[in-house]
Amino acid sequence: MSERKEALFYKRRDDGKIDCLLCPRGCRLAEGEVGACLGRKHENGILYADNYARTVSMAVDPIEKKPLYHFYPGKQILSIAPNGCNFACSYCQNWEISQTVVPTRELSPHQAVEAARRVRSVGIAYTYTEPLVWYEYLLDTGTLIHKAGMVNVLVTNGYINEEPLLKLLPIIDALNIDVKSQADSFYRSHCKGRLEPVLRTARIAKRSGCHVEVTNLLIPGLNDADEDIESMVEWVSDLGVDTPLHFSRYFPHYKCDLPPTSAETLQKAYAKAKERLRYVYIGNISVDGASNTYCFNCGSLLISRQGYTVHAAHLKMDRCAVCGAHADFRGV
Numbered sequence: 001m002s003e004r005k006e007a008l009f010y011k012r013r014d015d016g017k018i019d020c021l022l023c024p025r026g027c028r029l030a031e032g033e034v035g036a037c038l039g040r041k042h043e044n045g046i047l048y049a050d051n052y053a054r055t056v057s058m059a060v061d062p063i064e065k066k067p068l069y070h071f072y073p074g075k076q077i078l079s080i081a082p083n084g085c086n087f088a089c090s091y092c093q094n095w096e097i098s099q100t101v102v103p104t105r106e107l108s109p110h111q112a113v114e115a116a117r118r119v120r121s122v123g124i125a126y127t128y129t130e131p132l133v134w135y136e137y138l139l140d141t142g143t144l145i146h147k148a149g150m151v152n153v154l155v156t157n158g159y160i161n162e163e164p165l166l167k168l169l170p171i172i173d174a175l176n177i178d179v180k181s182q183a184d185s186f187y188r189s190h191c192k193g194r195l196e197p198v199l200r201t202a203r204i205a206k207r208s209g210c211h212v213e214v215t216n217l218l219i220p221g222l223n224d225a226d227e228d229i230e231s232m233v234e235w236v237s238d239l240g241v242d243t244p245l246h247f248s249r250y251f252p253h254y255k256c257d258l259p260p261t262s263a264e265t266l267q268k269a270y271a272k273a274k275e276r277l278r279y280v281y282i283g284n285i286s287v288d289g290a291s292n293t294y295c296f297n298c299g300s301l302l303i304s305r306q307g308y309t310v311h312a313a314h315l316k317m318d319r320c321a322v323c324g325a326h327a328d329f330r331g332v
């Protein structure tokens with residue numbers, strides 16, 4: 001049996017309920033109730049991290065699948081996930097394990113580290129659903145992973161309060177943050193969330209020295225207008241022009257039956273973003289050259305990618321072998 005773990009970041013109220021303070025969703029839980037993320041439960045005045053050491057999925061993936069293109073390129077990473085999410089996106093691409101309760105298997109922090117070692121992974125990616133709602137497990141496992149000389153990667157919606165974020169970041173090496181739109185109305189209507197905490201997470205993570213990449217899933221008619229793309233590019237540019245931006249293709253899923261994103265829309269977004277940003281990519285569809293990394297200074301091909309097959313071209317350590325410009329990679 002998994003260890004029963006008391007949650008961090010909660011407050012007991014005079015009326016007997018508990019306020020969870022981990023994320024901006026702000027669940028107020030009566031006795032016996034479970035939070036919107038499915039992971040935290042109020043029992044006898046205590047909030048338990050009921051998802052502690054329980055995983056719905058375990059696989060070894062290319063790190064490019066996260067997607068992370070500038071962090072340990074070409075390496076494999078053990079990828080695990082909790083059951084649940086603190087968003088409720090109508091188009092969720094992984095809704096079966098993020099929005100419904102499904103069977104999980106035990107994976108203690110020690111077992112996770114051993115598994116990462118066994119498969120010669122560079123570390124652990126906490127991914128597929130929403131890892132921030134696995135908070136206590138992230139802290140314990142992430143600390144052990146660092147002690148073992150490996151890295152921690154979060155693939156996340158970024159929806160967490162500031163205090164827990166600051167406590168977590170020292171053990172996080174890289175994040176891919178899914179920024180869905182620059183419109184708060186999009187978050188409210190389609191995700192049951194809000195925009196600003198997501199942007200705050202990205203800013204704080206970047207400032208604190210974590211490696212940050214951003215993914216933007218483009219959904220026809222919802223967030224793919226020219227103004228949407230322009231405001232996304234402007235925000236990423238403010239975050240740092242060296243921040244890789246991945247435009248990702250949407251497919252109809254869960255409660256959303258809009259048609260898949262067209263290649264033209266993705267190419268238009270790519271061209272617009274390339275005017276301001278050093279590294280732009282298209283994912284979930286094969287578009288010639290749009291997965292490659294080019295030197296921002298001289299345009300030389302640094303890394304070519306075909307599916308998840310990665311080839312270093314003109315890359316010497318973390319610099320362009322042609323002009324010597326820094327190429328903004330970690331772990332090469």
Ligand code: SF4
Nearest residue numbers: 020023026027035037
């Ligand atoms: S972490 Fe879960 S229980 Fe806590 S506020 Fe967020 S959704 Fe609710």
